[in-house]
Amino acid sequence: MSASVARLALARRPWPWLGPLLVGIVLVAAPWWLPNQYHLHIAIQAGIFAILAMSLNLLLGYTGQLSLGHAAFFGIGGYTSALLGKHLGWPVFVGMVLAVVAAGLAGYLIGRLSLRLRGAYFVLVSLSFAGVVALIAVNWMDLTNGPLGLPGIPEPAIAIPGLGEFSFRSKESYYLLVLACAAVSYFVCHRLVCSRFGRACVALRENETLAQAVGVNGTRYLVVTAVVSAAMAGAAGTLYVHYTRFVSPEIFLFSYTVTMVVMVVAGGKGTLLGPVVGAILFTILPEVLRAVTSYQWQMLVYGILLILTIFFLPKGIVPAVAGWWRRVAPRPAAATRTVAGEAEAHEPAR
Amino acid sequence: MDILPQLVANGLIIGGTYALLGIGLTMIFGLMNVVNFAHGEFYTLGAYAALFVLSALAPNFLVAILGAILVGALAGALVERLLAPLRHESIDTTMLLMIGVWIAMQNGELLAWGGVAKNIPTPFPTEPVVLGPLSVAPLRLFVLFVTAGLIVGSHLLIQHTKLGRAMRATFQDQETAALMGVNVERIHTITFAFGSALAAAAGALLGSVFLVYPSMGDLALQKAFSVVILGGLGNLGGAALGGLLLGVAEELGAGYVSSGYRDALGFLLIILVLLVRPSGLFSRAERVG
Numbered sequence: 001m002s003a004s005v006a007r008l009a010l011a012r013r014p015w016p017w018l019g020p021l022l023v024g025i026v027l028v029a030a031p032w033w034l035p036n037q038y039h040l041h042i043a044i045q046a047g048i049f050a051i052l053a054m055s056l057n058l059l060l061g062y063t064g065q066l067s068l069g070h071a072a073f074f075g076i077g078g079y080t081s082a083l084l085g086k087h088l089g090w091p092v093f094v095g096m097v098l099a100v101v102a103a104g105l106a107g108y109l110i111g112r113l114s115l116r117l118r119g120a121y122f123v124l125v126s127l128s129f130a131g132v133v134a135l136i137a138v139n140w141m142d143l144t145n146g147p148l149g150l151p152g153i154p155e156p157a158i159a160i161p162g163l164g165e166f167s168f169r170s171k172e173s174y175y176l177l178v179l180a181c182a183a184v185s186y187f188v189c190h191r192l193v194c195s196r197f198g199r200a201c202v203a204l205r206e207n208e209t210l211a212q213a214v215g216v217n218g219t220r221y222l223v224v225t226a227v228v229s230a231a232m233a234g235a236a237g238t239l240y241v242h243y244t245r246f247v248s249p250e251i252f253l254f255s256y257t258v259t260m261v262v263m264v265v266a267g268g269k270g271t272l273l274g275p276v277v278g279a280i281l282f283t284i285l286p287e288v289l290r291a292v293t294s295y296q297w298q299m300l301v302y303g304i305l306l307i308l309t310i311f312f313l314p315k316g317i318v319p320a321v322a323g324w325w326r327r328v329a330p331r332p333a334a335a336t337r338t339v340a341g342e343a344e345a346h347e348p349a350r
Numbered sequence: 351m352d353i354l355p356q357l358v359a360n361g362l363i364i365g366g367t368y369a370l371l372g373i374g375l376t377m378i379f380g381l382m383n384v385v386n387f388a389h390g391e392f393y394t395l396g397a398y399a400a401l402f403v404l405s406a407l408a409p410n411f412l413v414a415i416l417g418a419i420l421v422g423a424l425a426g427a428l429v430e431r432l433l434a435p436l437r438h439e440s441i442d443t444t445m446l447l448m449i450g451v452w453i454a455m456q457n458g459e460l461l462a463w464g465g466v467a468k469n470i471p472t473p474f475p476t477e478p479v480v481l482g483p484l485s486v487a488p489l490r491l492f493v494l495f496v497t498a499g500l501i502v503g504s505h506l507l508i509q510h511t512k513l514g515r516a517m518r519a520t521f522q523d524q525e526t527a528a529l530m531g532v533n534v535e536r537i538h539t540i541t542f543a544f545g546s547a548l549a550a551a552a553g554a555l556l557g558s559v560f561l562v563y564p565s566m567g568d569l570a571l572q573k574a575f576s577v578v579i580l581g582g583l584g585n586l587g588g589a590a591l592g593g594l595l596l597g598v599a600e601e602l603g604a605g606y607v608s609s610g611y612r613d614a615l616g617f618l619l620i621i622l623v624l625l626v627r628p629s630g631l632f633s634r635a636e637r638v639g
Contacts, residue, residue: 060442064440064442066442066445066446113621113624113625114624116628117624117628119441120379120385120441120445120583121579121583121624121628123385123445124385124575124578124579124620125620125621125624127572127575128572128575128576128616128617128620128621129617129621131572131613131614131617132614132617132618135610135611135613135614136614138610139608139610139611254568258449258453261446261449265446296457296460296461297457297461299453299456299457300453300454300457300458300461302453303449303450303451303452303453303454303455303456303457304450304454305450306446306447306449306450306453307432307447307450307451307454310436310443310446310447310450311435314443
């Protein structure tokens with residue numbers, strides 16, 4: 001478990017909060033040290049994908065249920081706030097909150113329906129659900145303008161009393177908004193995973209019969225996880241839509257789901273940092289590849305990378321690097337007490 | 351009401367190819383516990399193989415379909431060899447691997463043949479055959495006969511040959527089958543190849559009715575999943591009936607409701623079936639639980 005690994009790595013140092021604080025400062029300062037707007041654009045995308053990957057990881061990594069319908073929650077979030085903002089003129093932030101709620105509701109429906117059955121059924125139902133939602137977006141011309149999409153979606157703005165209105169139109173401000181949302185998502189994941197709740201989920205994943213025997217109500221936990229996961233994907237969707245200020249049924253493209261899966265699996269499913277690392281890596285990688293090859297070659301590389309990861313890094317990048325670090329890093333002599341604490345910190349989260 | 355027989359007939363013809371897809375997918379799932387996300391790509395591969403045989407080797411439609419079946423079987427065997435080291439991994443791991451294979455295959459196909467939709471030339475006249483209230487294109491009749499033949503052939507192979515018995519034995523209990531002298535590894539390869547060959551045949555047949563393009567497999571994959579859930583995971587007879595049912599339901603939906611939502615019907619059927627009878631419509635009671 002990477003969070004605990006990170007925690008133990010830090011526990012040996014005098015100031016455990018120093019590392020995260022530095023990372024936080026570097027991230028917040030990104031608009032000032034990134035060379036241009038293009039890089040900032042990629043950073044915004046990476047942030048949105050990090051939220052998506054974290055949300056998928058909640059289900060795939062901690063409960064072991066693979067959702068292939070995450071593009072649907074992403075799209076539902078996007079369409080909800082886009083329609084509220086464009087057609088009804090609601091304030092964007094209200095629309096964004098409702099988008100998260102709508103996606104969470106959709107997650108509840110899907111969870112109730114299929115998590116009783118789990119496994120392959122959940123995969124297929126989530127996939128089918130995404131298919132239905134995409135078809136509705138294409139066919140319901142009056143509401144969604146069909147395949148043409150909805151242009152001119154308002155950007156988020158906030159009225160500060162006495163100072164006038166502050167709009168998130170610039171890339172800098174939008175980056176900070178995305179970063180804040182990603183941080184909240186990370187915090188939510190952290191709270192969930194490192195709680196009784198998270199331990200119950202892992203127990204269910206590892207041995208359901210035993211978990212049930214000690215009083216963990218499997219279906220309930222899975223449904224709650226599905227709701228939180230879908231709501232987070234919805235948040236990513238609404239952030240995406242108000243950033244590009246355009247939404248079309250392409251938001252439901254299966255390639256979004258595939259990208260999320262690749263990010264989570266390659267980064268390290270069932271770890272807190274894995275999906276974030278995966279998201280950053282697999283947002284930058286296509287941009288680098290774009291300069292040298294076409295989209296098809298990129299997707300081909302994606303597929304092959306996924307296959308190779310399963311064979312050679314079955315746990316993902318973050319656990320692999322953490323394991324390597326533990327072998328390489330010298331262990332301070334005074335750390336015996338911490339090592340005992342480590343094992344304790346390590347055990348429940350795995 | 352007068353279009354009803356026509357819709358049912360069209361549905362049965364299309365449904366037959368769905369049944370082929372579903373039988374292949376459900377065999378692979380039932381035997382290997384692998385959710386084969388690359389199934390649609392074998393379908394696409396079959397269509398392109400038929401196209402290739404027709405344009406480059408022999409201008410004979412039957413030979414083209416045989417070629418498609420052969421290519422599908424070969425590709426399936428290859429992919430199974432890739433899967434073999436992961437035999438004892440969880441269903442999630444193999445599923446992710448198959449997603450990787452799917453993406454790689456689809457984009458490989460796109461790179462190999464380009465994104466332009468192509469037409470498979472067929473020797474059949476376009477003039478429809480009129481049978482009472484029905485009028486059916488000769489090509490579609492041919493598709494109906496070939497799918498019926500393939501489904502009956504699969505049934506005979508599985509139920510009445512030594513190989514089929516070994517397959518069913520492995521299906522039920524791998525270890526016992528191995529103890530009885532069944533070469534389980536070989537059965538796995540053959541089953542995967544067989545399932546893929548059926549998908550390739552479906553691709554060649556349906557590709558000649560409609561068009562051939564690299565992403566045609568995605569829709570086929572969705573249909574195959576719907577069919578398999580309708581019939582119950584791992585249930586061969588259920589998949590055959592589920593395919594026909596889905597084909598007819600789609601035609602009726604497109605005919606009476608709206609053709610835009612044609613592809614949504616499969617999804618709705620899945621959701622309904624999962625609500626009412628999660629073990630599949632056609633599974634016997636003892637399979638539940």
